[in-house]
Amino acid sequence: MKPILLAAFLLPSMIINAQNMDNALTPRRQGLAVMAALEAKGDQAGLEKAASEALDNGLTISEAKEALSHLYAYTGFPRSLNALGTLQRVLAQREAAGIQDNPGKDADPLPAGYDALKQGTAVQTQLSGKPFNYSFVPATDYYLKAHLFGDIFARNTLSFADREIVTVSAISALPGCEPQLVAHVSGARNMGVSDAELRALPALLEEKVGLAEAERLREALKAVLGDDHTSVQTVDFSVWPKGQPNTAYAQYFTGNSYLAPMDGGVANVTFEPGCRNNWHIHHKQVQVLICVAGRGWYQEWGKPAVQLVPGTIVEIPEGVKHWHGAASDSWMQHLTFHKDVQDGASNEWLEPVSDEHYEANLTRN
Numbered sequence: 492m493k494p495i496l497l498a499a500f501l502l503p504s505m506i507i508n509a510q511n512m513d514n515a516l517t518p519r520r521q522g523l524a525v526m527a528a529l530e531a532k533g534d535q536a537g538l539e540k541a542a543s544e545a546l547d548n549g550l551t552i553s554e555a556k557e558a559l560s561h562l563y564a565y566t567g568f569p570r571s572l573n574a575l576g577t578l579q580r581v582l583a584q585r586e587a588a589g590i591q592d593n594p595g596k597d598a599d600p601l602p603a604g605y606d607a608l609k610q611g612t613a614v615q616t617q618l619s620g621k622p623f624n625y626s627f628v629p630a631t632d633y634y635l636k637a638h639l640f641g642d643i644f645a646r647n648t649l650s651f652a653d654r655e656i657v658t659v660s661a662i663s664a665l666p667g668c669e670p671q672l673v674a675h676v677s678g679a680r681n682m683g684v685s686d687a688e689l690r691a692l693p694a695l696l697e698e699k700v701g702l703a704e705a706e707r708l709r710e711a712l713k714a715v716l717g718d719d720h721t722s723v724q725t726v727d728f729s730v731w732p733k734g735q736p737n738t739a740y741a742q743y744f745t746g747n748s749y750l751a752p753m754d755g756g757v758a759n760v761t762f763e764p765g766c767r768n769n770w771h772i773h774h775k776q777v778q779v780l781i782c783v784a785g786r787g788w789y790q791e792w793g794k795p796a797v798q799l800v801p802g803t804i805v806e807i808p809e810g811v812k813h814w815h816g817a818a819s820d821s822w823m824q825h826l827t828f829h830k831d832v833q834d835g836a837s838n839e840w841l842e843p844v845s846d847e848h849y850e851a852n853l854t855r856n
């Protein structure tokens with residue numbers, strides 16, 4: 492009986508570890524990265540789930556606290572304190588459920604006579620790869636050196652490399668901070684984060700945080716590592732949800748689409764870049780498309796394609812052969828519903844829109 496019981500207890504954590512094995516990032520670092528990005532995004536519901544998962548994977552309470560606390564220097568106290576509040580709630584819930592999380596250990600005390608400005612200057616130089624002096628605002632130069640890189644980085648609860656994984660992931664979730672993201676990807680390398688680990692981050696962020704965050708990091712990796720990446724325009728799925736893979740109609744689509752049914756016979760369809768449906772005809776009904784995010788195309792047979800951008804509304808007359816989909820370099824979401832539906836209404840699916848046609852016909856109007 493004993494081995495069976497043991498296997499039953501070990502199974503959940505073994506499954507988690509098996510999923511993480513092909514990732515260059517350890518489960519612990521994956522947890523730090525996801526929590527950091529959700530802290531910066533301000534997504535408390537996501538963070539609640541991620542914190543639990545990270546603790547399940549062996550992140551200690553001290554490390555989780557340290558990561559969210561470290562981030563106040565990058566995302567501000569409002570985001571940092573919200574996230575710490577969420578962590579506190581998660582820990583209380585887990586304790587009430589009988590889960591014993593590893594408290595970890597506090598940072599070691601600093602040696603007597605520790606000179607934060609001197610040590611911080613050295614740390615900042617290591618991170619930047621060269622001396623960095625912000626002479627435009629000497630007070631900020633002092634805060635960066637003595638406080639951020641001197642006081643905060645001196646806490647050995649997290650390594651310098653851990654801190655840079657946390658920072659890179661968080662800045663990926665801060666729109667408009669792309670130059671700092673690029674600088675910290677370089678900084679991460681200077682602090683010992685491997686290129687394989689950096690390259691593993693975008694897919695992780697895409698799965699656990701969001702597409703926009705992942706794409707922002709892919710752009711930064713392209714700038715620093717020269718990685719091949721075609722820039723695509725993303726959409727924010729927290730506004731109109733992405734929904735589930737559109738398996739029911741996948742056979743009539745080129746590329747991946749997603750469906751989020753709504754009330755009132757309205758469907759929210761998401762197209763990945765380059766995805767479009769086959770040529771098709773709506774018989775005895777009028778289809779209405781309302782583009783709500785990204786960029787895409789609508790084309791009637793024998794006519795030029797019409798660009799779809801948020802706010803574009805298209806009424807597709809009954810019996811007209813057409814297709815709709817995303818641009819090659821952008822996600823696209825449209826709402827759709829049918830009106831003037833008559834008895835015997837149907838959809839007739841025809842041939843795919845070929846790559847040649849798709850690429851040749853999509854000049855902007």
Ligand code: MN
Pocket residue numbers: 771773778807813814815
């Ligand atoms: Mn249609």
